Amino acid sequence: MAIAREAEPVSSLREIREAGLDRDDLLLTYRHMLVTRGIEERGHILYKQGKIPGSFYTGRGNEASAVGVAMAMGPEDVGTPLHRDMGVHVTRGVEPWRIFAQYMGREDGPTKGRDGNVHMADSRLGLIAMVSHLPAMLPVAVGAALAFRIREEKRVAVGWFGEGASARGDAHEAMNLAGVRRLPTVFICDNNQWAYSTPMHLEYACETLADRAQAYGFEGVVVDGTDVLAVYREARRAIEKAREGGGPTLIESMTLRMEGHAVHDDASYVPKELFEEWAKRDPIERFRNWLRENAEFTDEEEEQLAGSVKKILNDALSRADESPLPSPDSLTEGVFATPEDLDTPHHK
Amino acid sequence: MAIAREAEPVSSLREIREAGLDRDDLLLTYRHMLVTRGIEERGHILYKQGKIPGSFYTGRGNEASAVGVAMAMGPEDVGTPLHRDMGVHVTRGVEPWRIFAQYMGREDGPTKGRDGNVHMADSRLGLIAMVSHLPAMLPVAVGAALAFRIREEKRVAVGWFGEGASARGDAHEAMNLAGVRRLPTVFICDNNQWAYSTPMHLEYACETLADRAQAYGFEGVVVDGTDVLAVYREARRAIEKAREGGGPTLIESMTLRMEGHAVHDDASYVPKELFEEWAKRDPIERFRNWLRENAEFTDEEEEQLAGSVKKILNDALSRADESPLPSPDSLTEGVFATPEDLDTPHHK
Amino acid sequence: MAEKTYLQAISDGLRQEMQRDKRVFVIGEDVGVYGGAFKVTLGFQEEFGPWRVIDAPLSETAIVGGCTGAAIMGMRPVAEMQFADFISCAWDHLVTVAAKQRYRAGTPVPIVVRLPSGGGFSGGPFHSQNPESSFAHIPGLKVVCPATPEDAKGLLVSAIEDPNPVLYFEHKHLYRRIKAEVPDERYLTPFGKARVHREGDDITVVTWGAMVYTADEAAKQLEEEDLSIEILDLRTLIPWDRKAVLESAKKTSKVLVLHEDTRTGGFGAEIAATIAEEAFEHLDGPIKRVTAPDSPVPFSPPLEKAYIPQIEDVAAGLRELAEY
């Protein structure tokens, strides 16, 4: 007996226009998805070339979900995206070369080499850098929403978590506080069916995770995370509801993690058929087809887009590669903040 | 839209006999409730006399809930009762004099003066001593159930928590693990409407806490915690279900905390009418009336019972008062366990 | 100036900051209607409203983690733990997120967590602890332990102004026992500057919090034995005033480190180790530590008394050093 609502696919250009995206926005969305996948594919190559230290994670299969939610956020909204959510950073405007620099531990990565992978965020773009510990950023997202509520600002905080991380206490405390105080928060559960090697049924025993919203007194929605427009529409609804004082929403976005947990993992524990089934629902393919069928997306447009994305990525790679490694002299800089560090748009 | 089941009151002697209690059991139940209240009332006096160091907590109003659940447990079942659950200790058979010794920090208290109040348990009676941190004992209860499951024993672990403590991550992690693995656990939420000075609606935003069971894939039940027989019946059902492999149940037992959070607290933040309303539902009064109406409980029986309880408590008080304070020389004894410490029924 | 208890100084300091700076808000269990378990925020909700004095659910991670989020969005949150002991429930957040966010991601986390700590009232193992050392080991956190009403206010103001996560330990045994003049106006007591609680020449005692007074009583006893004891009140553990400690050690050549927390791995070890490394040639005797033993805090009065360092324990330690 599921209690969450299941979202329908988006049927037409008109419907999505009503939800807030015109044709240009749709092409932009598609572009963000291409850039997202491109960054991670290039990253993977860099990793194999030995240019990326440590491990390497991708969000293949999650591009629609990440970009869809980010497209629905307002410029003043904030969020705490995770390791499968590169699309959020891309959509919010982080420059791809800085991501490559981050991957490679260079001085110009957002963390200046102090942290790796997608453990980064540009706070000027309203994002807060994730930590490894999952889902430790959810209470932080709720705290951001609390600030908005105290100041009576019409802003919304978006917090991400995986279906695996749903089992941790932090998820509970964060959603409970948001529910009790009806804080302007939207919780996005990236349900990619696996937590490392652990399948869903060993992480939770309810029918859908969106059902948990009920335990916190707000609404839950399940959405097909390979359908960027459905994700966008549901995220938009939830964000605008929160903005207007309607309290939190929990959106469970269903996908499949299309690669291993990280590059070292061949995911042999995932049934092959599952990969095959979900490969047919590749979010980029799917959206391209939709655009062709519903928005007269032409071959020329597509070629042009692909070309410009390719160029951006190539340029980004070279630029990142010119970024120096951090100097060992900077090792202990910034363990403590100085008052000047608070001169950011957010801290003021 | 509540999803948990609401339990009906118990209507007749026959019904409760079918649930497992004969007349002698009922009188024993009543006696446990009297002893429970008596211990706490005497404790309060001791406290005012300056004989109890630190602070002092009681569970007035929760006697039915605590005793009802404990009566439903089998001898091999285990539990982690809390600060309002003196009735569990009494029902499982801890000697009242040892409780007074505990209150007064004496050598013969179950913790030998190392801890105070009801932070104690006799592990030979299947109880595990609570810590202050709420609800830190829930994962422990689930772990006990895990041991039973691994060894394929037909035993059940009962874990208590307050409606306030439901907000903490530990509650979530424990119930989630129990649900995922269908462990033989029964969760008892003592919902006494207040967490110190904080009312329910600032602790959770769902309709009933029993509804949360759904988030973990098991059944939730709301029961009137002033009705010892209804509590017993629901606890018994849940425990036997768990014993037979049916997985966990969450029972929310509704009461009102009839005194302050602890003796220093006058509870002036609780509306007077609320106290008045719930005073009419005093669990002991209520059960006495039921016994009179349904079980031919006589004046003589009552007097005899009251007399024997009084005697037990008086004797207990004197015996406890003879117990010495612990010697400072024992200060650091037992920080670490020795192998011999494992020679308990449970550790083997 | 008016005479105030340590508790009143904290309360007044906090109120003043909230009056002055709308970004400051308070969140914790029972801090609103009830005014907090120790009544530090009594009347605050009437004055500042329910959204600046927030009764939180029983959720330490949500409380402290929420503060981090609010701080990043420009607020200056002050969380109250009902007892310092319960900060264990927010350990992960503080250590994982708050402590490292500036270093990793350039995002400062200006939060204050108020922690009523310490024993002496039969609070038992979970209402008496002094967990400051655990946090002092984590790079990125600041740790503050005022001993006087004046410092209690001034360090709280500095904590709120500091751009980092600050753990502010307020010792419960000082709350109503210690009274002194406290300036009415706003002032900042700087972090990392020890206070010379008592000047002396023969032996240095390095300590903080409630133990300052225990040391003082012991010093008075020894004064009668013609021993002159210097007492340094560290005030803050992170940062701590290495310079003052090393200078005093060089002056007296003998040091006793005193704390209420347990011994092994307590912050006293850091102080002793630093002296052993940096003032080695000035020492005329072993560096002595007087601390609680390595056990939980027991409930029963005779045990608790044996547990918490007493005046006699300090005096005995000082005599031993004197005779060395």
Next chain:
Amino acid sequence: MAEKTYLQAISDGLRQEMQRDKRVFVIGEDVGVYGGAFKVTLGFQEEFGPWRVIDAPLSETAIVGGCTGAAIMGMRPVAEMQFADFISCAWDHLVTVAAKQRYRAGTPVPIVVRLPSGGGFSGGPFHSQNPESSFAHIPGLKVVCPATPEDAKGLLVSAIEDPNPVLYFEHKHLYRRIKAEVPDERYLTPFGKARVHREGDDITVVTWGAMVYTADEAAKQLEEEDLSIEILDLRTLIPWDRKAVLESAKKTSKVLVLHEDTRTGGFGAEIAATIAEEAFEHLDGPIKRVTAPDSPVPFSPPLEKAYIPQIEDVAAGLRELAEY
């Protein structure tokens, strides 16, 4: 006897205990089907079944807290943290429940938590930490840090047999790098007995875990400079072998304490403080600490290299002491 990696020694030791004692079970994230992030339990689920090799939800508190409950009911649980860093999520349980239950309530908690720790692979701030000092400060917990394959097995067996909560830190940088002969039969390496990794007369290095090998390389360098270095591998921090350390300090009169964890409040401080208190008159020089600096563990290779004590850092420290 066969030559085994450190990782293999842990794995084999654990398997042997599980074969021998049905009460031993393993629980953790991805320990079953996947065999654990580092494959320590590879093949265990096939051998022991899904109820003795339990793939847990992502819930560190439930995992470790669950172990406590199971232990009290007579099991001998071995929890695996995917990385030692994540133990922060079970801090409250360990400190509040597991550490104090024996003292308070007489209930022993015989659990083992396996903690893959340490840096050296650009794991970044959350996959490289050495949180042993934090736990060593908490009375009631034991802390184990094997450096050799032989000890890895023997200390694991002792940990499982110990009636207390044991934090078993296995250093990831030793997993596949360090190989040595490991006895096939079951044996217990006792807690609290340091291992003399290298005998020497001029300076004592006290260390543990991966740093034993760093110290060894430094000692080799200094041998060429005619300095004879003694290296004590503590093996266990709680309990730690004070006697061996004090004796070696008395013998060499100069001590360098080395650890990979950060400096302030690290366990090295405890060792130095103890020496300063108890072997003071035998010292011919300051007690030196070589440690990571007080910062999170950085990701980028040049930073991480500067962060983790290197052979050169230890050699420089030893030379300084020698010249003193």
